[in-house]
Amino acid sequence: DTEVTQTPKHLVMGMTNKKSLKCEQHMGHRAMYWYKQKAKKPPELMFVYSYEKLSINESVPSRFSPECPNSSLLNLHLHALQPEDSALYLCASSQAGASNRGNTIYFGEGSWLTVV
Amino acid sequence: GENVEQHPSTLSVQEGDSAVIKCTYSDSASNYFPWYKQELGKGPQLIIDIRSNVGEKKDQRIAVTLNKTAKHFSLHITETQPEDSAVYFCAAGGITGGGNKLTFGTGTQLKVEL
Numbered sequence: 001d002t003e004v005t006q007t008p009k010h011l012v013m014g015m016t017n018k019k020s021l022k023c024e025q026h027m028g029h030r031a032m033y034w035y036k037q038k039a040k041k042p043p044e045l046m047f048v049y050s051y052e053k054l055s056i057n058e059s060v061p062s063r064f065s066p067e068c069p070n071s072s073l074l075n076l077h078l079h080a081l082q083p084e085d086s087a088l089y090l091c092a093s094s095q096a097g098a099s100n101r102g103n104t105i106y107f108g109e110g111s112w113l114t115v116v
Numbered sequence: 117g118e119n120v121e122q123h124p125s126t127l128s129v130q131e132g133d134s135a136v137i138k139c140t141y142s143d144s145a146s147n148y149f150p151w152y153k154q155e156l157g158k159g160p161q162l163i164i165d166i167r168s169n170v171g172e173k174k175d176q177r178i179a180v181t182l183n184k185t186a187k188h189f190s191l192h193i194t195e196t197q198p199e200d201s202a203v204y205f206c207a208a209g210g211i212t213g214g215g216n217k218l219t220f221g222t223g224t225q226l227k228v229e230l
Contacts, residue, residue: 004159031215042205042220043160050215090159094216104150105216107159 003027004108006091012114015081021111023074023091031096032074033105034066037088043107049074050096081115088112118143120208122221130229135193137224139206142187146208148216149182149189154203154223163204164191196228 004025013019023032031050035043048056049068063085065077074091088110095103119142129135141149147168152160166173166180166189173180179192189208193200203225209218 033215040223042223044220045217048215048217055215056217088159096215103148103211103216104162104165105218106162107152109159 004091004093004106006089006108006111008111009109010112010114012116013078013081014116015083017081018077018079020078021076021089021091021113023076023108024072025091025093025106026072027093027106028071029093029095029106030071031094031103032068033090033092033094034064034074034076035090035092035107037090037110039087043090047076078113081113083115086114118146118208118217118219120206120219120221122206122224124224125222126225126227128227128229129196131196131198133196135191135196135200135226135228137191137204137206137226138188139190139208139221140186140188141208141219143208144184144187145210147210148208148218149180150207150218151180151191152205152207152220154205156202160205193226196226198228198230201226201228 007022034046037043046060047066052068067075090110092105092107094105122139150165153163154160177194182189203223206221207218
């Protein structure tokens, strides 16, 4: 079982709603990620946090707003989304910069978002 | 940026046979190559990874090979079982800004038939 926990598992929201996706990990990881995955497509990177600071934003629209309140938690705030934003949103975590080679990324089970 | 190609997109094998999935990448700076298995309705699960200082790695029925010169890496599953049926993603990347920046391949739907 994954040690990255995401809530809620399913979310349906209207285009004028404000909602949040939440992610928690207790592996002591200091890098956390948000990915978006459409049906039958690979995950696409949205944001990377390293030591609670935003280090990568892959040109994501401002209607998605990430937040990292502490080393264990990662939120994704959603506002004024469009139906095409409906997707599986995956949170992940890894060690941060511990070596000059890639660190293993662990994914949560995802939050299924439907925008109506 | 990095570009990862993955083949085949679908693969059907008989139980007990071997399955091979191949990926190529474009960025010679990439030094980390994980493979993920994703079952329907679940998040990707890491099954094996390899770093650029290693040419081959094996874990029970699963093995990965890496050819940095040719920018190829492959996943080999031996003695396939029905529970191996899933979508498999390769990825390539490395450390950027304190975290990993991974680019995923397009995925392979593996079906193991009885």
